[in-house]
Amino acid sequence: MRSKRKWKGTRSKRCRRRTRRGGRRRMREEKEKEKDEKNKEKQENRWKKGRKMSTLRKEWREEKKREKKEKQEEKQEKKERTELAFPRSRTRRRIRRKWRRIRVKEDEQKKEKGKQEEKQVKMEEQGEKKKNEGGEGAGEQGENEKERNRLEKKTGMRERKKKDEEETKEEQEGEGEKG
Numbered sequence: 001m002r003s004k005r006k007w008k009g010t011r012s013k014r015c016r017r018r019t020r021r022g023g024r025r026r027m028r029e030e031k032e033k034e035k036d037e038k039n040k041e042k043q044e045n046r047w048k049k050g051r052k053m054s055t056l057r058k059e060w061r062e063e064k065k066r067e068k069k070e071k072q073e074e075k076q077e078k079k080e081r082t083e084l085a086f087p088r089s090r091t092r093r094r095i096r097r098k099w100r101r102i103r104v105k106e107d108e109q110k111k112e113k114g115k116q117e118e119k120q121v122k123m124e125e126q127g128e129k130k131k132n133e134g135g136e137g138a139g140e141q142g143e144n145e146k147e148r149n150r151l152e153k154k155t156g157m158r159e160r161k162k163k164d165e166e167e168t169k170e171e172q173e174g175e176g177e178k179g
Helices: 005-010 013-019 023-085 088-133 137-178
Strands: none
Touching: 088 137
16 A cells, blocks of 8 residues: 555645645635625625615605605695685685675566566456456457466566576676686
8 A cells, every 4th residue: 555645746736735734624615705705795786786776766756756846836836826816805706796696686586576466466456447347348358468468478588588698698707707
């Protein structure tokens, strides 16, 4: 058997390094160190990427917030402009006008009802007088009354239509003031 020492001189550097005291262990440790360094670099790169992404996300969030704020400010400005152009008192005025119109309508209707009642009373009185006079003329007079009533109804409808048209015109003018 040959001894190992005899051949040590001719061995390669690598082999010698391995077989020196704790050589293999040292090699393993060196390799592990290299691996660890590489892994650390990879990890750092990953973190850098993550940081980049997180910073980008932060920037995006900030941009969105900024845009939201700007939109809100624009809305507020618009509101203020509209309030300057059409103050709330105008809307109140509009409401008052509306109710005034309604009140006026009701008053007119009451007046018309009163007039119609007076007319009916007069017509009844006239009819009674003519009936007292008697004869065939009374029947003819009744027909005339019916015809007169029909005509009055027609004219009343026409007047109502005219009033409605006037009211719609006023409302349109009111809307024109709004716009």
